[in-house]
Amino acid sequence: MTKLVIGNWKLNPVSLAEAESLAGSVVGNKSYLELKNVVLLPPFIFLEELVKKFPQLQWGAQDFFWAREGAYTGEISLEMLKNIGAKWVLVGHSERRRYFGETDQSVNKKMSAALAQNFNVIVAVGELQKGDSSNLVTASLKESISGASPKHIDRLVIAYEPVWAIGTGEADDPVRSNRIISELKQTAFKMFGSASGQIRFLYGGSLTGANAEQFLGQEYIDGALVGGASLKTDDFGEIINIASRF
Ligand code: PGA
Numbered sequence: 001m002t003k004l005v006i007g008n009w010k011l012n013p014v015s016l017a018e019a020e021s022l023a024g025s026v027v028g029n030k031s032y033l034e035l036k037n038v039v040l041l042p043p044f045i046f047l048e049e050l051v052k053k054f055p056q057l058q059w060g061a062q063d064f065f066w067a068r069e070g071a072y073t074g075e076i077s078l079e080m081l082k083n084i085g086a087k088w089v090l091v092g093h094s095e096r097r098r099y100f101g102e103t104d105q106s107v108n109k110k111m112s113a114a115l116a117q118n119f120n121v122i123v124a125v126g127e128l129q130k131g132d133s134s135n136l137v138t139a140s141l142k143e144s145i146s147g148a149s150p151k152h153i154d155r156l157v158i159a160y161e162p163v164w165a166i167g168t169g170e171a172d173d174p175v176r177s178n179r180i181i182s183e184l185k186q187t188a189f190k191m192f193g194s195a196s197g198q199i200r201f202l203y204g205g206s207l208t209g210a211n212a213e214q215f216l217g218q219e220y221i222d223g224a225l226v227g228g229a230s231l232k233t234d235d236f237g238e239i240i241n242i243a244s245r246f
Pocket residue numbers: 008161165166167168204205206207225226227228229
């Protein structure tokens with residue numbers, strides 16, 4: 001299975017010009033083999049323009065609300081995202097859980113809505129503290145993706161992101177992450193049977209060009225969710241090049 005590389009720009013950059021230059025640098029490097037396996041998640045406000053200008057990349061949103069329209073001040077709906085050509089959504093990133101009150105229950109509701117609307121959905125899970133039991137991650141996964149329709153499951157992607165590794169410069173041990181992901185795959189198998197083989201499982205947390213090979217070379221890791229390094233042209237380019245070798 002080709003490895004997937006997803007860049008989560010978070011609350012960056014601060015202008016459309018910078019966003020275009022960042023996307024342009026991803027597209028411009030001709031050594032990148034598999035741009036169709038690269039997904040970028042910019043802030044909502046730049047999305048429409050970026051989708052138009054860079055159709056060779058896959059584009060998505062970092063969050064959304066499940067209602068189609070109505071009295072929900074400040075929210076963005078799947079319908080709106082669909083209308084501007086976005087095909088991916090991220091749900092349940094640890095920063096959304098920590099700062100904006102996202103829970104496994106709200107993640108589940110969003111996941112179901114987005115799968116039903118034909119989006120590719122990335123659901124993020126991960127333990128808070130180093131040393132926390134993997135049972136916590138398994139429980140969060142079960143709750144977050146329960147009820148996913150087997151007929152849409154090929155559009156589901158799980159990002160395993162140990163929260164203590166996000167943005168800290170301290171990535172997990174790749175062998176450990178591989179083991180946790182194999183446990184998560186077993187959990188998904190118990191939930192959905194053989195259809196679960198279509199779900200891709202990514203690692204995220206301080207992934208860089210320097211350690212990407214160790215993670216992407218692992219048997220059960222199907223790709224990477226990249227935060228900080230997705231804003232650094234050279235680093236992100238290196239990650240994509242490494243991913244395209246597998
Ligand atoms: P990081 O972020 O790569 O900066 O650790 C990962 C993420 O938040 O998805």
